[in-house]
Each structure stands twice: as C-alpha cells, then as structure tokens.
Amino acid sequence: MHLKLTVLGIGSASPQVGKNPSAFLVSFNNEHVLVDCGEGTQHRLLEKSIKISRLKTICISHLHGDHYFGLIGLLSSMNLSGRTEPMTLIGPEQLLDILNIQFLAANTSLGFELNFIKTDNSKSELLLEHKAFTIETIPLIHRVPCTGFKITEKAGRRHLIPEKLPKSFPVAFINLLKDGKDVTDPLTQEVFKSLEYTKRGEPAKVFSYCSDTAYNPVIVPIIEGSDLVYHEATFTKELEDRAAKTQHSTAEQAAQIAKDAKVKKMILGHLSSRYKTTDAHLEEAEKVSSNVEMAVQGAVYQI
Amino acid sequence: MHLKLTVLGIGSASPQVGKNPSAFLVSFNNEHVLVDCGEGTQHRLLEKSIKISRLKTICISHLHGDHYFGLIGLLSSMNLSGRTEPMTLIGPEQLLDILNIQFLAANTSLGFELNFIKTDNSKSELLLEHKAFTIETIPLIHRVPCTGFKITEKAGRRHLIPEKLPKSFPVAFINLLKDGKDVTDPLTQEVFKSLEYTKRGEPAKVFSYCSDTAYNPVIVPIIEGSDLVYHEATFTKELEDRAAKTQHSTAEQAAQIAKDAKVKKMILGHLSSRYKTTDAHLEEAEKVSSNVEMAVQGAVYQI
Numbered sequence: 001m002h003l004k005l006t007v008l009g010i011g012s013a014s015p016q017v018g019k020n021p022s023a024f025l026v027s028f029n030n031e032h033v034l035v036d037c038g039e040g041t042q043h044r045l046l047e048k049s050i051k052i053s054r055l056k057t058i059c060i061s062h063l064h065g066d067h068y069f070g071l072i073g074l075l076s077s078m079n080l081s082g083r084t085e086p087m088t089l090i091g092p093e094q095l096l097d098i099l100n101i102q103f104l105a106a107n108t109s110l111g112f113e114l115n116f117i118k119t120d121n122s123k124s125e126l127l128l129e130h131k132a133f134t135i136e137t138i139p140l141i142h143r144v145p146c147t148g149f150k151i152t153e154k155a156g157r158r159h160l161i162p163e164k165l166p167k168s169f170p171v172a173f174i175n176l177l178k179d180g181k182d183v184t185d186p187l188t189q190e191v192f193k194s195l196e197y198t199k200r201g202e203p204a205k206v207f208s209y210c211s212d213t214a215y216n217p218v219i220v221p222i223i224e225g226s227d228l229v230y231h232e233a234t235f236t237k238e239l240e241d242r243a244a245k246t247q248h249s250t251a252e253q254a255a256q257i258a259k260d261a262k263v264k265k266m267i268l269g270h271l272s273s274r275y276k277t278t279d280a281h282l283e284e285a286e287k288v289s290s291n292v293e294m295a296v297q298g299a300v301y302q303i
Numbered sequence: 304m305h306l307k308l309t310v311l312g313i314g315s316a317s318p319q320v321g322k323n324p325s326a327f328l329v330s331f332n333n334e335h336v337l338v339d340c341g342e343g344t345q346h347r348l349l350e351k352s353i354k355i356s357r358l359k360t361i362c363i364s365h366l367h368g369d370h371y372f373g374l375i376g377l378l379s380s381m382n383l384s385g386r387t388e389p390m391t392l393i394g395p396e397q398l399l400d401i402l403n404i405q406f407l408a409a410n411t412s413l414g415f416e417l418n419f420i421k422t423d424n425s426k427s428e429l430l431l432e433h434k435a436f437t438i439e440t441i442p443l444i445h446r447v448p449c450t451g452f453k454i455t456e457k458a459g460r461r462h463l464i465p466e467k468l469p470k471s472f473p474v475a476f477i478n479l480l481k482d483g484k485d486v487t488d489p490l491t492q493e494v495f496k497s498l499e500y501t502k503r504g505e506p507a508k509v510f511s512y513c514s515d516t517a518y519n520p521v522i523v524p525i526i527e528g529s530d531l532v533y534h535e536a537t538f539t540k541e542l543e544d545r546a547a548k549t550q551h552s553t554a555e556q557a558a559q560i561a562k563d564a565k566v567k568k569m570i571l572g573h574l575s576s577r578y579k580t581t582d583a584h585l586e587e588a589e590k591v592s593s594n595v596e597m598a599v600q601g602a603v604y605q606i
Contacts, residue, residue: 013383015349039343042342065409077317101401107446
C-alpha cells in the first residue's frame with residue numbers, strides 16, 4: 001500500500017494568481033480521497049491527469065467558499081462523464097441542500113448514488129471504515145462549524161515466513177495466517193499460530209488535515225504521531241490578535257501543535273494573501289519545531 | 304465611449320485543460336458588465352488585472368454550471384474586499400435562492416446591495432436602462448430556461464460645430480445643444496437649434512450574446528445589425544441530430560443566424576470537448592457567412 005498526498009491548492013479566501021484555494025488529494029493504490037474542493041479543483045485534477053473515476057470519497061471541512069465552491073462543478077462533471085459508481089461525500093449538514101438546489105435548477109439527476117455522511121464538529125468521530133483506510137473527524141474551532149479529517153491507512157497484511165511452513169500448505173490457510181488468524185488442520189488437529197508463521201506487515205500511515213481553525217490544543221491527542229499533518233497558518237504571530245478574532249492560526253501556533261503532537265512532518269498553508277512570501281511563516285515555525293515546512297502547491301508527498 | 308469585449312472563457316460543459324467555461328466581459332470606459340460566469344472566472348479576471356470594483360452588472364444566461372458556478376466565488380471575493388457599491392445581477396429566478404443558501408451557510412452577510420432582476424425567457428425585454436447602455440434579453444431555446452443578452456451602448460453625444468456659434472456662448476447652453484435640445488437666449492429670445500449647431504455623435508454599438516440554444520431564427524430580428532455577436536456552436540453539422548436533442552446549435556446554424564441578421568461580426572464558441580481543433584467549425588460556418596470567426600479565449604474585441 002502506498003499512501004500519497006497531492007497538494008492541489010493552498011490558497012486562502014482571497015483569490016491569488018497561481019494559487020488554487022484549498023484542495024488535497026490523498027491517494028491509495030488505485031483510489032483517491034479528496035479533502036476540500038475550492039473553486040477550480042476539477043481543472044487542477046484535469047491538468048494533473050488524475051482520473052476522477054478513481055475518486056470515491058470527498059471530505060469537506062466547512063462551508064466557507066474557498067473550501068468547497070469547486071464541489072458542485074466536480075460532481076456535475078462526473079455526472080456528465082457517465083459515472084455510475086457511488087460517491088461518498090462527508091461534510092456539514094447544509095452541504096447536501098446546497099448541492100440539491102443547484103442540481104434541481106440545472107434539471108440534473110445524478111446517475112450515481114451520493115452517500116452523504118454529515119459531520120459534527122463537537123467531537124472526533126469515526127465516519128468511514130473502508131477496506132483500505134478509515135476517516136475520523138478532528139473537531140476544529142472556526143466561525144462556522146468546521147472539522148479536520150484524520151485518514152488512517154490500514155496496516156499492511158502480515159508477511160508469511162515461508163521456510164517455517166510445511167510444504168504444500170493450502171493457500172486458503174496461508175491467507176488466514178496473513179490476516180492474523182490461527183489455523184487448525186482439520187485432519188491432524190495441528191494448530192498453526194499466525195504470530196509464529198508470519199511477521200508484521202507495513203505499519204499504518206496517518207495523514208491529518210487541520211483546516212481553518214483557531215489555535216486548538218484539543219486536537220493534539222487526536223493527531224498525535226501522525227506521519228503527515230497539514231495545518232493552516234493564515235497569519236504570523238504579530239497578527240495573533242487578528243488570528244484569534246477571525247479564528248485562524250499563526251505559524252507559531254501551528255508549529256506548537258506539531259511539537260506537542262509529536263508529528264513526523266507538518267506542512268503549512270492557507271496563508272493570508274497579504275503575505276507575498278512564506279519566509280516569515282517558516283522562520284517562525286522553525287523556532288518551535290524542526291518538523292514543519294511550507295506546503296507547496298502541486299507537490300506530492302509520499303507518506 | 305469605447306465598447307470592448309474581453310473573452311474570458313469559451314469552454315463548454317466538460318472541463319478542458321486551458322479552457323475556462325463561459326464568461327465574457329463587456330467594458331465601457333470605466334465600467335464592466337460580466338456576461339456569464341463559469342467556474343474560475345474570478346481567477347481569469349485577476350490574471351488580467353481587471354478591477355472587480357468596476358464590475359457593476361452581471362448577467363447569467365441560464366443555470367447550467369458551466370455558465371454560473373463561478374458567480375458565488377466572485378461575489379464572495381467582492382464582499383471580502385470590502386465592496387459597498389451595489390451590484391446589479393440579472394438571471395433566472397432560482398439564482399437568488401442558490402446564492403442565498405450559500406451565503407447563509409458561510410454566515411456571510413453582503414456589505415453591498417445585490418439588485419436582482421429576474422429574466423423571463425418567453426420574450427425579449429428591456430431589463431436595464433443605464434446611463435451608458437441598455438440590456439435587453441434574447442429568448443433562447445434550451446433544456447432549462449435560457450436567455451441571451453443584447454447590450455446596446457447609448458449613442459455618443461452630439462458634437463458641437465464651434466465655428467457656427469456666437470463667441471462666448473455659455474457652456475450650459477453648449478451642453479444642452481450637445482444633448483440635442485434647442486436653446487432660447489433669455490435676453491434676445493433668439494433660438495439656437497441643436498440640429499443646426501451640432502452634428503451626430505458616434506452611433507450606438509451593439510453586442511449580442513447568444514448563449515446555449517437550439518437553432519432559433521426567432522432571434523434574428525432582435526439581434527439584427529449587431530456590431531458583434533457571440534453565438535454558441537457546440538457541434539458541427541454531422542451531429543445536427545445531437546444538437547437538436549441537446550438543444551444546442553451547429554456552426555452552420557449559427558452562421559445562418561449571422562447571415563439572416565446581417566450582423567457585422569459573429570464569433571463562435573462553446574465547442575463540445577470532442578473537437579480538438581476549431582477547423583471543421585470554421586470551414587462549415589464560412590460556407591454560409593464570411594462574417595463569422597472562432598472566438599479566442601483571452602482575445603479582446605474593440606467594437
């Protein structure tokens with residue numbers, strides 16, 4: 001299993017030349033999860049030749065436009081391309097009404113099922129249990145209900161230690177052992193213990209997405225030990241008051257979260273359009289944690 | 304007065320690399336009218352350094368996404384930039400509900416007035432009488448209610464013939480003459496006739512926008528003599544059946560409209576994404592009218 005993050009957009013609310021608003025693609029082998037979907041996201045996917053037929057789950061953190069105005073266009077294009085495969089959509093309750101009123105006005109009936117799961121920003125919940133990963137929410141503090149998402153890849157299957165096994169051991173038995181189950185031979189009643197005949201598979205990888213939020217240490221235990229975390233850093237610390245008022249974070253505050261949660265790597269984005277470079281953010285964050293860097297639009301992170 | 308058309312997007316429903324969906328900017332000296340607003344339009348305006356504060360009227364032809372999904376983002380950005388000047392929005396009735404549900408979800412109250420004028424696709428109506436131009440609707444035939452827009456610049460003021468006038472003729476009198484009014488000197492009772500002391504100003508220029516429509520000769524008398532017409536040409540004539548079924552036009556049909564309406568120039572766009580070049584469309588149209596050319600994204604037409 002390979003978990004990969006593609007950064008499609010790191011802009012904030014005001015449009016900026018060359019920056020897409022928030023959109024992040026989490027890819028497993030053959031399947032994608034899109035996290036937030038600012039205006040223009042479908043064009044970014046197209047430019048990167050990412051097959052939208054392989055996109056099966058979309059998570060929307062909150063209903064500020066720079067995080068979801070591209071969703072209706074993306075879903076409409078999927079429909080136009082003849083999609084029949086269901087789509088799981090995770091987001092705030094009103095999102096479904098917003099989509100439906102637009103589909104109705106266009107006289108569009110979707111040719112695929114939209115399985116909607118609503119978020120609740122008052123707590124962390126497991127919302128999706130997929131065969132390859134799970135999605136849990138991260139409660140955030142913002143001017144409208146907002147959640148982040150913790151996407152945990154399931155641990156790889158256990159690896160067989162072939163030299164230990166009897167010759168011509170049945171394949172069905174091998175698969176059970178790899179799944180961590182012990183096997184009793186029906187003829188001899190001999191018990192083969194999974195722990196004895198297999199070793200641990202690849203550990204589960206975790207990507208945590210912390211969308212717009214005021215400084216919120218409540219999330220530390222939830223994202224603790226994540227392999228990669230995206231965290232917003234709209235301001236630098238001399239605008240800490242403005243960050244508090246608008247319920248955003250400073251680079252220093254984001255880095256403090258990285259440090260306290262002992263994350264392996266944190267990338268920062270959603271900088272206010274007033275900043276023309278990322279230097280001040282990076283300098284400020286590096287003083288707190290050496291595991292923080294600036295997110296780069298278009299970059300791909302192998303987790 | 305200079306009337307200018309900037310082509311911001313000529314794409315059709317399926318997203319295509321390097322093509323923006325429909326959006327056209329009609330500019331008078333210091334003021335813009337935006338006609339349709341596909342996803343990404345605010346980014347195209349930004350790239351072209353067009354000041355959105357000078358955009359005071361937006362016309363939406365119909366509620367298929369490639370014609371309006373960029374509107375909510377554009378209005379949100381205007382609000383974020385502190386706009387207080389009213390905006391006139393012209394479009395189908397449900398548009399206002401679609402915007403309002405999204406503003407509500409974002410907890411946004413607009414800092415500027417949105418003067419909404421709803422369109423009625425059953426007839427041609429004068430919807431806006433501005434000091435510099437008028438906007439009338441063009442009834443179109445599509446799968447959802449759809450109108451085009453005829454934007455007529457008002458004729459320039461009459462030009463003074465200075466050598467005919469008495470010396471030290473009062474400026475206030477001159478302005479009345481330029482406005483086409485006769486002036487009576489209060490002392491001498493002498494009458495100065497506007498027609499005698501002025502000559503005709505620049506003639507009114509007309510831009511007609513024919514959005515998604517089946518072949519519709521009803522519009523011929525409405526757009527007759529237009530200086531510039533944009534007309535959709537989704538298909539070429541070997542797909543005429545498909546054009547009829549989906550209520551779109553072929554290049555040949557659009558050119559027939561250009562010919563019958565004796566328009567000075569027609570530009571074609573909204574080509575289906577199945578066409579990789581514009582050659583077939585152009586060849587087909589040129590057989591019917593020599594006044595037809597292909598619209599070019601990013602091009603500016605001085606009318």
